[in-house]
Amino acid sequence: MTPLRRAPLALAAPALLAVAFLLLPLAGVLVQAPWGTLGERLTAPDVREALGLSLAVSGWALALSLLLGVPLAWVLARVDFPGKALLRVVVMLPMVLPPTVAGVALLQGFGRRGLLGGVLAGSFGVTLPFSTAGAVVAAAFVAMPFLVISLEGALAGLHPRYEETAASLGAGPLRAFLTVTVPMVGPGLVAGAALCWARALGEFGATITFAGNLPGTTQTLPLQVYLLLQNDPEGAVAVSLLLLVTAAAVLIALRGRWLGHAAVREARPAPGGAENEEGPEAAGAPGAGRLRWGTGARLRRGMGARLRRGDGAPPGKGGGRGAEAGAARRGAGPGVTGPALGPDEGGDGAPDGRRGGAPASWPLSAAVRGATALDLDVPAGTTVAVVGPNGAGKSTLLRALLGLTPRAAATRLRLGGPELSGLPPHRRGIAWVPQDGALFPHLTALANTAYGLRARGVPRAAARAEAYGWLERLGVGALAYRRPGQLSGGQAQRVALARALAARPRLLLLDEPLAALDQTTRARVRHALRQHLAGFPGVSLIVTHDPVEAVSLADLVLVVEEGRLVQYAEPAEVARHPRSPWVARMLGRNAWPGTVRDGGLDTAGGARLVTAADPAPADGAAALAVVSPEAVSLHAARPSGSPRNVWPGTVRELAAYGARLRVLVAGGAGAPAEVVAEVTPAAAADLGLAEGAGVWVSVKATEITVVPL
Numbered sequence: 001m002t003p004l005r006r007a008p009l010a011l012a013a014p015a016l017l018a019v020a021f022l023l024l025p026l027a028g029v030l031v032q033a034p035w036g037t038l039g040e041r042l043t044a045p046d047v048r049e050a051l052g053l054s055l056a057v058s059g060w061a062l063a064l065s066l067l068l069g070v071p072l073a074w075v076l077a078r079v080d081f082p083g084k085a086l087l088r089v090v091v092m093l094p095m096v097l098p099p100t101v102a103g104v105a106l107l108q109g110f111g112r113r114g115l116l117g118g119v120l121a122g123s124f125g126v127t128l129p130f131s132t133a134g135a136v137v138a139a140a141f142v143a144m145p146f147l148v149i150s151l152e153g154a155l156a157g158l159h160p161r162y163e164e165t166a167a168s169l170g171a172g173p174l175r176a177f178l179t180v181t182v183p184m185v186g187p188g189l190v191a192g193a194a195l196c197w198a199r200a201l202g203e204f205g206a207t208i209t210f211a212g213n214l215p216g217t218t219q220t221l222p223l224q225v226y227l228l229l230q231n232d233p234e235g236a237v238a239v240s241l242l243l244l245v246t247a248a249a250v251l252i253a254l255r256g257r258w259l260g261h262a263a264v265r266e267a268r269p270a271p272g273g274a275e276n277e278e279g280p281e282a283a284g285a286p287g288a289g290r291l292r293w294g295t296g297a298r299l300r301r302g303m304g305a306r307l308r309r310g311d312g313a314p315p316g317k318g319g320g321r322g323a324e325a326g327a328a329r330r331g332a333g334p335g336v337t338g339p340a341l342g343p344d345e346g347g348d349g350a351p352d353g354r355r356g357g358a359p360a361s362w363p364l365s366a367a368v369r370g371a372t373a374l375d376l377d378v379p380a381g382t383t384v385a386v387v388g389p390n391g392a393g394k395s396t397l398l399r400a401l402l403g404l405t406p407r408a409a410a411t412r413l414r415l416g417g418p419e420l421s422g423l424p425p426h427r428r429g430i431a432w433v434p435q436d437g438a439l440f441p442h443l444t445a446l447a448n449t450a451y452g453l454r455a456r457g458v459p460r461a462a463a464r465a466e467a468y469g470w471l472e473r474l475g476v477g478a479l480a481y482r483r484p485g486q487l488s489g490g491q492a493q494r495v496a497l498a499r500a501l502a503a504r505p506r507l508l509l510l511d512e513p514l515a516a517l518d519q520t521t522r523a524r525v526r527h528a529l530r531q532h533l534a535g536f537p538g539v540s541l542i543v544t545h546d547p548v549e550a551v552s553l554a555d556l557v558l559v560v561e562e563g564r565l566v567q568y569a570e571p572a573e574v575a576r577h578p579r580s581p582w583v584a585r586m587l588g589r590n591a592w593p594g595t596v597r598d599g600g601l602d603t604a605g606g607a608r609l610v611t612a613a614d615p616a617p618a619d620g621a622a623a624l625a626v627v628s629p630e631a632v633s634l635h636a637a638r639p640s641g642s643p644r645n646v647w648p649g650t651v652r653e654l655a656a657y658g659a660r661l662r663v664l665v666a667g668g669a670g671a672p673a674e675v676v677a678e679v680t681p682a683a684a685a686d687l688g689l690a691e692g693a694g695v696w697v698s699v700k701a702t703e704i705t706v707v708p709l
C-alpha cells in the first residue's frame with residue numbers, strides 16, 4: 001500500500017476550504033429540505049407532471065444525441081480532415097456557452113425567424129419554440145457535447161486494428177462499428193450517455209430562453225424549481241433535492257468510467273502464461289488437429305528446383321509454373337485448379353476449400369505501389385516469409401494488400417479469380433492476423449472464430465458449429481467459451497489463426513505470429529502453425545524477424561528493404577546467396593558489400609578480401625562477400641599458409657551458440673570492421689579468448705561466397 005502523504009499546510013488549508021465551499025450549498029439543501037413533507041411534495045400533481053416531462057425531454061434529448069453524436073464522435077476519432085480542430089471547438093462550445101446565449105442562438109437557428117426555423121414553419125408548419133420538441137432541442141444542444149467528447153476519448157483509446165481485423169474477416173464498416181467498436185467502447189458510451197442524460201435533465205437556461213416555461217409543455221423540473229422559489233421556497237428545495245440526488249447517483253455510478261478506457265482491454269494476457277493449458281496438439285502429439293484442406297504436404301527443401309532461383313526474381317512470376325508447382329505440391333495436377341470463388345460467391349464456400357469436388361487454388365498475383373512497391377506472384381498453397389529490417393515496409397505491404405493504408409495500394413490483386421484491387425477490405429477475401437491477434441475482447445473464443453462466418457451471413461448456429469470445428473482443429477476447442485483475457489499468449493494466437501481460417505480467406509496474412517511468445521511456447525506454436533498452414537489452399541504471407549521462423553515455416557522468403565523487393569527465393573537459396581548484408585546477418589552469416597576487383601572484393605569499408613569465386617563476377621560489379629561463422633578461423637598468432645585472408649583483431653563479444661561459441665572480432669584499419677567466428681569452447685579456452693583479447697582471423701578464399709548485387 002502506498003504510504004499516506006502528508007499535505008503541506010499551505011496546500012491542505014485551501015484544499016479543505018475548497019471542499020467546504022463545494023459542500024456547503026449541497027449540505028444546505030440537505031439540511032433545509034422539508035423532510036417531513038418530502039414525499040407529499042414530490043408526489044404533488046404538478047411536480048409529477050414536471051418530472052414526467054423532464055424524463056421525457058431528457059430521454060428524447062439523449063436519443064437525439066445518440067443518433068447524431070455517436071457517428072460524430074466516430075468521425076472525430078477516426079477520420080482525418082481539414083478543419084477537424086475547429087469542428088471540435090464547435091462541438092464543445094455549448095458546454096461553455098452561457099445557457100441563455102445558447103437559447104438565443106437556438107432562436108436564431110430554429111426560431112420562427114431563424115435560419116432553419118423559418119423554413120420549418122413556412123414549409124412544414126413546424127414551430128419548435130415554446131413546444132416540448134423545442135425543449136428537447138434545447139436540452140440536446142447543451143447535452144450532446146458531453147456524449148461526443150466522452151465517446152471520442154473512448155474511441156481514441158481503442159486501437160483501429162480491431163475494426164481493421166473485423167474488416168479483414170469480411171465485416172462491412174457498419175457491421176464492424178456495431179459489433180466491434182460499440183461493444184468495445186461500451187463503458188465510454190454508457191458514461192457519455194449518462195452524463196448527457198444528466199445534463200439534459202438539469203437543463204434550464206437554454207430551455208427557458210428557447211422554449212419558455214409552459215406548465216405541461218416545457219416546464220421541466222429545473223424550470224419548476226425556478227418558479228417554486230418565488231411562491232414556495234420549501235417546495236423548491238424539495239425538487240432541488242430530487243435533482244441533486246439524481247445527478248449524484250449518475251456520478252457515483254460512473255465512477256472511474258468517464259473516458260471508458262476500461263473497455264479497451266488487451267486481447268490477451270502477457271505471453272507465456274498458463275502454458276500447461278496448451279493442450280496435446282501444441283506439441284504435435286498424436287491426434288493433433290489437422291485442417292481438412294489438401295494433403296498437407298509441404299514444399300520440401302530442394303524441391304524448389306521447379307522454382308526459379310538465384311536471380312532474385314519471383315519464383316512464381318508469370319503464374320504458370322508457379323501455380324503448377326503449388327498445385328503439384330498438394331497432389332493435384334494443374335488441371336484441377338478450377339476457378340476460384342469471387343469474393344462475393346463465398347457464401348457457399350465450403351471450409352475445406354472445395355467447390356464442386358475440386359480443390360480450390362488461390363495463387364496470389366499482386367502489384368503494390370506507394371511507400372512499399374513490389375510485384376508478387378506466389379503459387380497457391382505456398383507460405384512466404386516476409387523479412388526485412390525494422391521500417392522496411394513489411395506491415396505496409398500487408399496493409400496495402402488489405403486495402404487498409406493510404407501509404408501504399410495494390411494496383412493489381414488477384415487470388416486466382418477476378419481483380420480485387422478496387423474492392424474495399426471486407427470484400428477482398430484476405431484474412432489478417434495482426435501481431436497481437438486482436439481478438440475481440442468482448443467475445444468468447446467461439447464467437448471470435450464465428451465472426452467471419454456471421455459477417456458472410458452464415459446463420460448463428462451453423463457459424464458456431466463450424467467455428468467450433470476450427471477451434472478443435474487448432475487444439476483449443478476446450479477453450480471455446482473463454483474470453484480472450486482468459487487465454488495464454490499461445491492459445492490466443494491459435495484462436496486468432498482459427499478465426500482467420502474460419503473466415504474462408506483466399507489469402508492469409510500473419511504479422512509476426514509468434515513474436516509475443518516465449519521460446520518454449522514459440523516452438524510449440526510454430527509446430528502447430530506449420531501443420532495448420534500445410535492444408536491451407538491459398539497463399540500465406542508471414543512477416544517475421546526470426547530466421548528460424550522464416551526457414552522452418554516458409555516455402556519462400558521475400559526480403560524487403562526500404563519498401564523494395566531485395567530477394568525472393570527459397571530459404572536455402574537465401575541462406576546460400578543472401579542478396580543483402582541485412583538478410584545475411586539475419587541468417588547468422590558474415591556479409592560485406594563491396595566491388596569485385598582483381599580476383600577479390602574491395603569492401604565498402606576499405607578492406608580487401610581474396611576470393612575464389614568461379615565464375616567470378618566481372619570486375620567492377622557490386623557484390624556481397626558472404627562467409628559463415630564456422631568458416632572463420634581464429635589464431636593466437638599470425639597463421640602461415642596461403643592464399644588466405646588474414647587480419648588481426650580484438651575480441652568484442654563472446655556468446656553461447658548451442659554447444660559452440662560465437663565470437664565477435666573487431667578488425668583494424670584495412671580489415672573488415674567486424675566478423676563473427678564460431679569456435680568450440682575447447683578452442684576458445686586454448687586461445688584464451690576473452691573480451692578485449694587480441695586474435696588473428698583467417699578466412700580461406702574458397703569459403704567466401706560472392707553474391708552479385
Ligand SMILES: Nc1ncnc2c1ncn2[C@@H]1O[C@H](COP(=O)(O)OP(=O)(O)OP(=O)(O)O)[C@@H](O)[C@H]1O
Nearest residue numbers: 371388389390391392393394395396397407543545
Ligand atoms: N501511418 C504512417 N504514416 C507515415 N509513415 C508510416 C506510417 N506507418 C509506417 N510508416 C513508415 O513506413 C515505413 C515502413 O513501415 P512498416 O510498418 O511497413 O515497416 P515494417 O517493415 O513492418 O517494420 P517493423 O519490422 O518495425 O514492424 C517506416 O519508415 C515507417 O516509419
